[in-house]
Amino acid sequence: MADTVDSSSGSPASEGAGRQNRVQRYRNLRFSEEELAVILLTPVVSFLLAVSFYPIFDTIVGSFHTGYVLDMNPREFVGLENYRALYGSGPLLEQFLNGDGFWNALRISLIYTVVSVPVELVLGLGLALLLNREFKGKYFAQAAILFPWAIPTVINARIWAWMFNGQYGVINDLLIRIGIFAEPFPFLARPDTALASMLFITIWKTSSFMALILLAGLQSIPDHLYEAARMDGASRIRQFRDITLPLLKPTLLVALIFRTLPAFQAFGLPYGLTGGGPASATTTLVLFDHQMTFNRLNFGEGAATATIITAIAAAIAMLYVGTLYEPEVR
Template sequence: MADSIANVQDTIARPGEEGIRARLRRYRELRLTEEELATVLLTPVLLFLLGLSFYPILDTVWASLHTGYVIELPGQQRAFVGLENYRQILLPIGETRFWNAFGVSMFYTFVSVPAELVFGLGLALLLQKEFTYKYVAQAAILFPWALPTVINAKVWAWMLHPDYGVISDILVRLGLLAEPYAFLSKPDIALYTMTGITIWKTTSFMALILLAGLSSIPDQLYEAARIDGASRWRQFRDITLPLLKPTLLVALIFRTLPAFQAFGLPFGLTGGGPGEATATLVLYAQQAAYNNPGPTNGGFATGSAAATLITLIALVIALVYVTTLYEPEVR
């Protein structure tokens, strides 16, 4: 009887209030509190993130404050230069490739993401309806998003080629063009073309996220609104949009940050050209780090500084979304 009471006390005792021997006995019997179980389950994930995510970020920031080789070779030393790499990137404004890449990334992001949101919401509203082969349609629209980015870029580069591309050929046959047009070789049109391609590719991803949010809204709310005589627009404005805000926040963050950090599409489609018309920030950082290392590999330090700036800008964008769209009271 005494042993049973002791076991019960050991089970319900708080970790800070029980003795070491009782706690060790619980561990041997795999009787853990909720806090201890959470710690055991989360520790491997945290160690994984520390090793593969946080450490490279910290190492990149450290490299951005130095010049020299990543690994000190014989006869080479890393020199601490403070914010000198950042100064070379940011100043003077308007005379560096960084600011051109910043403008390209901002245009690419804040034109493509709103368009994807509008088209994706329209698709989600259509796919929410009941019709024949509904689930086949839901699976079909995911094909553009599921296609690997580099493969998608190469396919579009072939289709848009002025000599053997199918798109120019179709437009010429329809009489919309007098001759084949080099969509990716014109500085004034290449960025628009790249933006249109990413809208085509990722609208389905946006639709999938929004469809999940629409499915969580109770049908009873719409039935009550119809009984009260609310029009479809009133139902959409007063029910759908307010209850969809948490999903919109997730969708915008999930799409804005990858769009702002785009690399695969401009790299595979145009390589940043013609000139620097489609060179995004991440493409600029990659080229600065590896294409022009210099005698002491100073390019890697410049690329590290650019990557750090990209991370900070992405964090600011995410904070803006959270502060403007996050509403704890919305369920």
């Protein structure tokens, strides 16, 4: 005789009871705050170790070796030879001011950063102060200023390369039409104007990004502070000096770090605009590293350059934090 089948085993009631039992077992798991922090952070830390810290460590190790990545033979340990090759010969100051190769790229990157970031900060703060006021079309203006920043960097570079073209560029055509130039000017073919053009483009593109970050900081400042200051007879300049700037310091720190590090590590704009030319006049440090590694296939010096870039970027970040960070803003 056939075995009887328990009709209740697959009923919805029994399935619901089973789910409740599982949920109850999960709820009975009790973790301390430290244990819960370890459980939640382990996937993030593992991901960072795999995709960030390990490549950095491997790059540092590679900077002390020579050879190609795809070679069948193992890489040869050469100590500091890759760094010595980048340094060249001669006094440090002379190398920095007049050297080529690595030193030229470092000089261009520092000029690019030191000139562009302060101008972007001032323009971004001015835009943020204007956009923080009440006026008709305010939200449309806030969305419109993000347009330059939203354009991908390489596409932006190709657009401006066409506009600055010395033969058929729109900018040359406009300047000739209004009588400033009598003939086309090769903006991107001369070392001095090529770097100036690149600075103009990056300021145009990223000032809106600065404004977006600073606007968020301005909107977090309570209005009653300004009302109390106005009741005490404080002028707008004094309100800006005594209220806006002190309370905006944490936001300024974030904005400066977010712009200084990408500016120092600029690649897409010089790559798409001039390819580093003319005569390496717009070759930034990251573009030099790219050329050294993938064009010349010198992986040892390329790794040494990448290590130096990482060290300088870390130093810049620590400098900003040590200068602008205030413990009472925690």
